[in-house]
Amino acid sequence: MTRAWISPLLFVLGGATAAAGLFSTGSPGAAGAVLLVFLLLAGVNSPLMFPRSIGALEARSRSAVDGRPIVFWRPGCAYCLRLRIRLGRSARRVHWVDIWRDPAAAAAVRAVNDGNETVPTVVVAGRSHTNPDPEWVREQLASSA
Template structure:
């Protein structure tokens, strides 16, 4: 799977359908007007592998990919905002 960095001002969020933390962060980002692309790691080939690579072998969601290519695991809305402003 090839994932390109998101457009400036947006993020890519790796999720699953059953993840409560994912649903919560999606609602918060939507309310805050933060654009995101969602990738379900159970439905997208190799997405789980990419998430595991950045999380010490664990398929932890939500994992958020920022425009600079860095990631955050289960970040708060505050952290997402700060990293987008940087």
């Protein structure tokens, strides 16, 4: 769980350091702007940007009932973030599984990606799709509703 917060923490620390340096040279406006940018980057790369993750087994059982896609993701993944943002509000309807929190999920992703933990890996109707187009995922959500 702590691994998910390393990247956001580094953004906050880096931003605070840069802002302190700018502030000490007499540029409080620039320091505030730099700190704000780094805080936004930390927020976007944090687990808070994603809906609550569930376990792989729970996601599979829920998906079997409602037909919604399962997205295996991890914090700090730019492609996962792109998928999350492009799905917009409909992202809440997808079953999100954080592979850093669930070893079974990480093993499932490695099993379909030649031993690599390549995310996002989307499972629809038992078939895995690695880094699919967000529009395709949206279509799958529409067909499951």
